[in-house]
Amino acid sequence: MTTPVISGNYEVTFLTTQTSPADVAIYEQLASRFHELNPNLTVKVTAESNQNIDQKLLTYLTAGTLPDIVHTSDNFAKPYKENNITQDMIPFAEKYGFPWQDFDPTFLNLGIVDGQLHMLPKQGDVIIPYINLRMAKEAGVTPPLEFDPLKDPNGWTWDEFEKLYKRLTVDQNGKRGDEAGFDKENVAVYGASVAVDQWYIYVPLVLGEGGQFVSDDLSKSLLNSPAGIAAFKKLTQPMVDGYWAPLTLIQTMNNQSGNVFAAGQAAISLLQRLWCSTLRSTLTDDFDVMHFPKGPAKRVAGMGTFGFALSAKAKNPDAAWAFLQFMYGEEGMKIITSSYASVPAMKRFYDSPFWRDLPGPPYHNAVFVDAFSYGTTPPRIPFYSTGPFRQAVTDGIVAVVLGKSSVEEVVANVDGELNKILQARR
């Protein structure tokens, strides 16, 4: 691998959607170290809120003022390429000998569009259960922290997960969820807090039931099936029964199920790695992570990534590439993973001690990488359709929880909505 040699001074502009001070500090650290190594190059880091990023991106798109390096994700790789917002990075990778094929294929393929590379995955994210160890101890349960799906593929099932979160649920009178007299209207601590309206929760549940979300050619929805209905029952019944945090509580906590866990109001939450840095600073209890439970058919967890791409409007793409190459090198990855917020997406760093050996919590870091083996990425529906589809799912779940609709009706409705979207794109 060779380092780009850039003559003259240049300021690389860089856009990220990670706005927390800890994350911005990491990017500033990367920028600072890069500048030390390349005194003629500076990096200007801009952080935009992810919640508003669609609007920001629309503004940049129409104004044509994209920075040299832009945050992107699987949803945006294709539209960015089609609208000439990002450019193919393979020529740069090959020019400088960067091992771009070393990324996990699942993540890499999310950024490959028509044979071109339009996203370098920054980290590998897989949704796995986090558990509050103090609450587990008080409940007298032993969570399967040492469980290895390679050794026991049929172990740690959803039924066992159900027993666990019921046991961990406690009402205001101290009654547990699996005890007689449990008052679901007055819960003090929920067994789990789950973002039920997010694809990375409901899609894996459908697949875990043996169902399918959409057909392989993306022409029609396959959600309306016994597996789809069973999956949506798994999503809604625990909230109705008081074992999972209700949507109103999650909404009060800034619409983040992880915040309920961080506040000590839930014993388990299904989250990705980036929550580690928040939990280490806000949760006073010890916590750890475990593998995703297996559904009746298979074990599936939501997996995804986001990354960065070279803007097609970069005035000095080699300089911008130089920063990307540094970021994705060992020194850059060491800086990035030091915040506990990332798992490297490049295979050569999976076993690197610079992130594996970070002091806990969490203590079982291998789970974050081992879970890639059963991860699934989101279905590739058009990104501008994800809004109405997500609304249909959210409304459906709310309707079930409020007793307005049955699960069967909701699944049929969501299936219809998805079919409309898929037929519109043909």
Added chain:
Amino acid sequence: MSSTFVTPISEPARSPSRPVATPKAKRRFRREWLWALFFLGPNLLLFLTFTFFPILFGFGVSFFRWTIIEPPVFIGIDNYQQFFFADRLTGKVVTNSLVYTLSALPVSVLLPLGIAVMLNQGIKGTAFFRSIYFLPLVTSSVAAATIFKWLYAKQAGPLNQLVGIFGVPRQDWLFDEKLVLPALIITAIWHGVPRNIIFYLAALQSVDRTLYEAAKIDGANTWQQFRYVTWPLVTPTTFFVLIITTIGLLTGAFDMISVMTQGGPLDASNVLVFNIWRTAFVNFQMGYASAMAYILFLVVLVFTIVQWRLQKRWVHY
């Protein structure tokens, strides 16, 4: 013989308001125009760039189907037809908007008048109460909405703890289809009242004190003084408050709803202005959202015109 009936030709009469434009006057006029342009220009430029042209652009977009990513497609008045005849949400959204506005309006207009009358008494402690009542005015709407979201929380919200004292079971204020709009209305009233108090205070302070003295001499009690002296003289301010409060309620609920309910549960708190945002930036239907925005504009315009016509019956200048 003298020609007494022959009128000599005379100069045309000069209007005193239109002096003859001498070169000096023309130069002065031009200079004044340049100064006017200098001071008004920046604001005019901003207005044209960020208000006027986007309004025109939005009107144009309303006749297209446009997702931003794909090229716009001209569809005529389809977006407007969709709103009135094809969108299953229209009825709910319009009903919610009307309920929200018409419920909050009377309290938002009359309560500030009552508070202003009390604050205008000049009794001890008035300055302290003025500070308290003006606090919502200096609070950002997003911050206020965040606090109210916590206040209304089912599990640990103070409101549920308060009503629990009276034996009322805990309510899910923001997740109950029947309670969510009243909860939002209360928040809107809390946030909107202080601004109207300021308008009324200014109006009350311009009422001639001698009128109250005269009324007292004539034997008028407190209510009669209010009814026959205060109220007629503040009706112009009341009219103004009515108009701006209505416009504010119809168009300004977005940030509160976005923070507190996102239009839910099941669109129970989805009003037109929030639906416009969601249609544009979540569903990426720019054309349809623009059409809805213009429909909202027409609603506000019609309401304002109606109120303007009705003012003759009750506003005293």
